[in-house]
Amino acid sequence: MPTRNLPPALARLVKLVTWTENALLIGMLALMVLLAAAQILLRNFFDISIFGADQMLRLLVLWVAFLGAIAASREGKHIHVDIIARWLPGRIKSAVVALTDLFTLVVCLLLAWQSLRFMHSARESGEMAFATLPVWVAELILPLGFTLIALRYGLRFMHHVRQALGREVAE
Numbered sequence: 001m002p003t004r005n006l007p008p009a010l011a012r013l014v015k016l017v018t019w020t021e022n023a024l025l026i027g028m029l030a031l032m033v034l035l036a037a038a039q040i041l042l043r044n045f046f047d048i049s050i051f052g053a054d055q056m057l058r059l060l061v062l063w064v065a066f067l068g069a070i071a072a073s074r075e076g077k078h079i080h081v082d083i084i085a086r087w088l089p090g091r092i093k094s095a096v097v098a099l100t101d102l103f104t105l106v107v108c109l110l111l112a113w114q115s116l117r118f119m120h121s122a123r124e125s126g127e128m129a130f131a132t133l134p135v136w137v138a139e140l141i142l143p144l145g146f147t148l149i150a151l152r153y154g155l156r157f158m159h160h161v162r163q164a165l166g167r168e169v170a171e
Contacts (some may be wrong), residue, residue: 017148018074028064091164115143
């Protein structure tokens with residue numbers, strides 16, 4: 001979504017969040033590859049393994065998947081059905097897309113709320129993911145991811161509403 005129509009402070013915040021998302025995604029993906037490769041080499045050649053590596057890899061897969069979904073929503077490339085909207089004229093298409101953005105926003109907010117409840121129950125249980133990392137800390141990506149996706153779709157919704165009203169030119 002273009003940031004040119006946002007207030008300058010919000011545009012800077014969006015750019016900072018985008019940079020942070022990309023850095024986390026690249027870092028975690030690199031860590032995942034290195035950890036998996038090290039685990040394979042150590043097991044095959046030295047008959048040893050890194051303690052907690054398998055659990056860490058499972059968590060990294062979850063985090064990378066959510067960070068990838070956040071990045072996809074940022075670029076408007078997240079899964080969506082546009083079988084009808086693709087053939088509609090400009091402003092009508094923008095109105096239909098705004099409705100689907102609103103629906104996605106509401107669903108993501110509901111999922112963020114439920115994942116917060118899930119995380120809270122994990123915190124109360126005191127369960128550990130591995131070593132000294134509590135499960136609830138490992139699950140932080142759930143409400144964070146759904147909230148970031150919801151915020152992105154909120155921005156997209158406002159953008160498409162402005163297009164539908166003729167206040168912005170449709171791309």
